[in-house]
Amino acid sequence: MHLTTSSPTITPRDRHLLRHAALAVCCAGLFAVVAALVQTGWGLLAGFDHKLIDDLHRYATDHTVWTASVQMFSDIGGTITMRSVLGATALWLWLIGARTLAGWVAAQTLVGWGGQWVLKLSFGRSRPAFSDPVSHAGGPALPSGHAMASAITCAVLVGLLWPRARRAGRITACSIAGLTVLAIGSSRVFLGVHWPSDVLAGWLAAGIVLGAVTVIVELARPGALARDFRRVDWRTRPRVQRVLVSSGRPPRATDPATDPIGDPVADPATDPIADRPDGLLR
Template identity: 30%
Template sequence: MVTEQQDRTAAREPVRGKPLAHFAERSVLGLFVVLALGLGFGILLLLVRGHWGPLQRLDSGVADGLNRLVSTRPAVVDALEFVARAGGRPIMMWLVTIAVVAMLIRRRFRLAIYLVVTGVGALLMDPSLKALIARLRPVVDIPVASAPGNSFPSGHALGSMIVYGALLLVFLPAVSARHRKWFITVMAMIVVAIGITRISLGVHYVSDVLAGWMLGAAWLGVTAYAFRVWRREIGRPEVPLEDGLEPEAATDVRPGTPGEHLLPHPWAGAMEILVGWVFVFGLLYVLGWALTDYTEGTWIDRFDDGVPSWLQSMRTPTWDDVSWAWSKAGDTHAILLVSLVFCPLALAVWRHWRMVLYVVLAMVGELTLFLCAAAAVDRPRPPVEQLDGKMPTSSFPSGHIAATMCLYAAIALLLMPRLRQYWWRWIFVVLAVIMPLGVAVSRMYRGMHHPTDVLGAMLLTAGWLTVLYFSVRPNADVRHDA
């Protein structure tokens, strides 16, 4: 009996030793890669500081050639600037912040600390090195973009390499083995595309971008190695880096619930949404047509023009500023910002993609319904001074008010049943009333809308959110959890 057990142990030991040997080899190889990246960055730094002729000619030649290529194509410039935003500081900070909060919600504190440390390193290295090296940005014949500060290294290249690389390492365990290569490829393509846009827009040299990539990859390697040492110190098993930083966290880093259907019956649900959109548009068009063509000289017309005129008589510089600020709460940027904060956090807490789908469809549907109804009705703005100037869309319905109503009402509909044990859930109902009301008063005060335009926004919100509620069924999981 003892002999058999010893034989089994002896037979297993080579199997255990093999992965350990592979791990040691990978660790040494990884260390050499990090050292090579750091050495490459150091050499590039010395060449830039020493004004090495071949490198300067390469940088200037590529900058001039790309400038001639893109400067005569405004559409290409717009596309390059759009891609470059993915490596800008606002997007980078949003991605890291959302990921950190999600990890804290799901109690993966080590991963949250890793993201914070890695991200802070990127924030500190970029301005410090730029101030130390003080390399001026490229000067091209036809500038198509501008950027503040110095040139070396590229902050977009450095930040995108670190942030997208760190997110890749954190979320890799949630990706199935057969899809990991695609996930890594997509992330790499994003980083490469961001770097190329900075050269093409004429705000960085090739050497700036290469330096940003090398320094970012080196910092990523250092922090990843430190995380692996941390795992070893707390008794966690050694794992290959291609499995992610913490394979045990696969369930917690996965955004949603596996196997969840976005729609109960996808084809039928899609048709319900499409038919519902057409129905809501029809209601909006009929109401807008009646208000535009059949209320002239009636009490409705007098009321519609009287309210903006009365509010105009109350204008003061202070109220102008207040109305402008509250009006901004309903514009595209504010609505998008709230959506980009709410959706990832809701997904982190409840793990249901239907919540996100409901909000996304609510906002996409609101935008398309507003644009189509405004173009079809073509109602003129109130006959008062319009503080926001001439707008490209017509007065009916109000897009600001409809967007604010749809967003905050959708959030309240999703959170109220999920937070039924907390009294502060009513805060979201209050927001769903106060935010649209404040935007509505501010838009009428600024002479941009009639009161019946607000009625159109209410009809759009009630009709569209109802259609989506019964098609998407975003709260179906609440009944199962109860």
């Protein structure tokens, strides 16, 4: 007699939860390590922070035009700009009916803002000080608010584009987002208002927020995020078609049952995802 045992099936939703839980846990562990090294004044990290910030400050004072350009870029990519972008995105999602997705974006914004200040006030790290500073910033240093806000914003925007983007689009979106986050974080170090470890801590704190908020929303509303991603697709495809037609660029597909990129148009009344309990794409 042969006994067969059925192994538990890991659904796409389970994998989604595990990925984001792993992101939050790993970033939390690394953040704790960085914070502990900063608090204990570990020699190698402290030496790296001071040497890099001093070298960059000398370069910044000698190249005022470049420094002014970096300051402008840092101001444009500041926390107010990033949170305004997320706020506008959340409002748009709410208006088209993707309420859970709108709440997810809003939660990333609010938790990121609140978490940043909780961490800053908890550690109370002083910013770099110079006799001839090229820029000024207030409040504690760790973690960098610019680094944290830009990482959350870019990750959220890439996440919204990801389901409908093809391979080339995903690579382009990730590249632009990565370069933007790196440039904004580096600008704060170049301007002498943050230590390099502050920026690293900001990126890690962003990972904690992104992973934790996603897990909480998925547990509270199973499958709702995936359904809202499809709802965004249903609402935006007809508008894209109208824009293409009005601009004299007809869709490539001649069959009215297909969209401009040749895929079947999703119908909320008939889409198989509506019948799936987990609401996830397969």
